[in-house]
Amino acid sequence: MLVLDDVSRRFNNKAAVSGVSLSIAGGSFVGVIGRSGAGKSTLLRMINRLVDPTSGSIRFDDVDVTRLDGRALRDWRARCAMIFQQFNLVGRLDVLTNVLMGRLNKVPTARSLLRLWSEEDRAIALSALEQFDIAGLAAQRADSLSGGQQQRVAIARALVQEPDAILADEPIASLDPRNTKVVMDALLRINRHYGITVICNLHSLDLARTYCDRLIGMSAGSVVFDGAPEMLTEDVARDLYGLEAGEALEAAPAREPRSAAVGPYAVAV
């Protein structure tokens, strides 16, 4: 159980997240939706402590995440893996080593710095890659892969951390529709098969409805919607996104067929 209690974050006196209180049950698949700048990324990054909250507290079971530092903080980060929009792999390292980065917290530093990975760690990494059909790419350099493949490598890296939760910050925003489905299916599979909590920032309402058990809508740093996907009516969506909601909910803009832009929130699947 992840509990956020009145969490706020300010950047230069500008509130990115203000007064968010949530509790997220283990094993759920939570989608965080809202327009750009609503504070979704900051919220996720605070859970992983890439960003420190200005006030409030984050607890996971009996760990007070906001008070951790040093070794304990690194242990916590290993328990809540992060997946990024731009994948954040090490381009010049091969895929297997990238995935093994997920084991760093469990391997003695001297061994990992010399890249003396145990057979067991290699096996775990390969097993994770096999689950996403990319074990054959293990020896390739990460920057030679396509976006969809790179994101699957990133998910494999997250998986070998054997985390309690995976935080995905717009994992599909740079991918095409087919890879979007592959990556979202991979996240769903991890969630269902391993019981790992997934908290996923999404732009697309369609995807959020398809994959998530629960949606959290954010606007201007605050939670304005929290409920099951069925409860997200068009009115609520309009509040979240402003005028673009009507378009965001439809597959194609019906009234003005000649306007090419559907707005940044619609991802056609």
Next chain:
Amino acid sequence: MSESFSTSAGPSGRGRLSAAARADLAGLKARHPEAFRLSPRNRAMVILVPLAIIAVAFGAMVALDFSLIRILNGLSRLGRFAVLMMPPAPEGRFFVFLGALGETLGIAFLGTLTAALLAFPVAFLAARNVIPNIFVHFGTRRAFDVIRSVDTLIWALMWINVVGLGPFAGVLAMACSDFGSFGKLFSEAIEATDGKASEGIAASGGSRVHQVRFGLVPGVLPVIASQVLYYFETNTRSATIIGIVGAGGVGIYLTELIRVLELKQVAFLILMILVTVAIIDFISTRLRLAIIGNKKIV
């Protein structure tokens, strides 16, 4: 990816991946043998490359007469030097030093500026994406290399023979060697721009000149400005050196004072240079960050 999702998992899901991997260790090793061992070639590289580097370094030390004993013996002299430097004092020559320091700054400023102004147009000739003709851009590039390979100090010695002793020779020397460096850096910056903006201009009916002016220049100008400022920083430091061969600035005082062992004045002069360089660095770093919008440029 289309296998059915089992919904049975609970908190026990943690550790399931490693358990499965352990159980399937033999299978994984059979399927991916190359992931479990270093290839002979890599193994050889890991051992041989560091060995070769150590061997060459050792050979160079022997050839260049390295001797720990000479360092230890000289250490006392270094200590005496340091004592003689205390306390740093201008001994009445503060304003002379200040004037010389101003001259050094002037050399660095004019030298950098001249080099940048001359190199900017020529750099386009050396950029592959502007001049596809290999003879032109290759030739320009090699010309830059030749000019660059001659050090500022050598240029200073040559210019002294042409225009006589003094800061003018210093400026010319600095402009020459930096012309080569800037040409290389600028043309690389121009080549590093992606062609999308230029393509947009071309697609709108723009000429080659339009493409360069509106597709390339706005993209490279911040990079180039930042490189010029960085060179001004380093040139402020290196302009102290070229005075040693008589091309103006504080260098001449430094050599003379060290020769006659006026070490208190030397120490004071070094402190003055230190302060000046720190101020220039501070201002220039601020400017550079402002120009490139706080983004790091390689």
